[in-house]
Amino acid sequence: MTSVLVLNGPNLNLLGTRKPEVYGSTSLADVEKMCEQEAGRLGLDLTFRQSNHEGQLIDWIHEAGREVKAGNSIGAVYNPGAHTHTSVALHDAIEGAELPVIELHISNVHKREEFRHHSFISPVARGIVVGFGVLGYPLAINGLHQLFQQGS
Numbered sequence: 353m354t355s356v357l358v359l360n361g362p363n364l365n366l367l368g369t370r371k372p373e374v375y376g377s378t379s380l381a382d383v384e385k386m387c388e389q390e391a392g393r394l395g396l397d398l399t400f401r402q403s404n405h406e407g408q409l410i411d412w413i414h415e416a417g418r419e420v421k422a423g424n425s426i427g428a429v430y431n432p433g434a435h436t437h438t439s440v441a442l443h444d445a446i447e448g449a450e451l452p453v454i455e456l457h458i459s460n461v462h463k464r465e466e467f468r469h470h471s472f473i474s475p476v477a478r479g480i481v482v483g484f485g486v487l488g489y490p491l492a493i494n495g496l497h498q499l500f501q502q503g504s
């Protein structure tokens with residue numbers, strides 16, 4: 353079966369434990385269940401991952417690019433966390449792997465501090481979902497699936 357990857361960057365393992373006023377009170381395990389449900393509804397297998405380590409995320413992006421090329425995956429929904437605002441390496445990984453990525457942020461980063469307004473990921477993303485809370489995850493899976501079906 354074709355799969356979709358949902359990738360989460362640093363500190364997202366803390367989701368639901370702190371800062372509920374910014375990120376809500378849903379845990380990452382519950383987000384995984386929501387993604388599982390949406391992927392299943394679309395006839396996709398889900399791979400759901402989180403890491404606090406940039407190199408690990410780069411390796412997963414390279415692997416995901418190979419899976420897309422092999423016809424086994426439609427691409428990735430990616431919440432890069434704070435790497436969004438700092439990482440040229442992750443930008444280069446997505447570009448180099450030619451991985452179709454929907455960049456996702458739980459919070460509306462544009463309503464927050466100035467340093468969150470710039471993203472190194474957006475220029476290499478196919479689409480961006482921002483500010484829908486954790487509902488953005490199933491929305492982004494759906495959007496990536498629709499782009500894939502259109503062949504675009």
Ligand code: CA2
Binds near residue numbers: 364
């Ligand atoms: O809004 C988002 O999804 C972010 O990608 C979350 C990142 C932040 O650095 C980005 O600017 C926007 C932070 C993820 C850390 O999440 C936490 C959750 C609960 C408690 C502490 C951190």
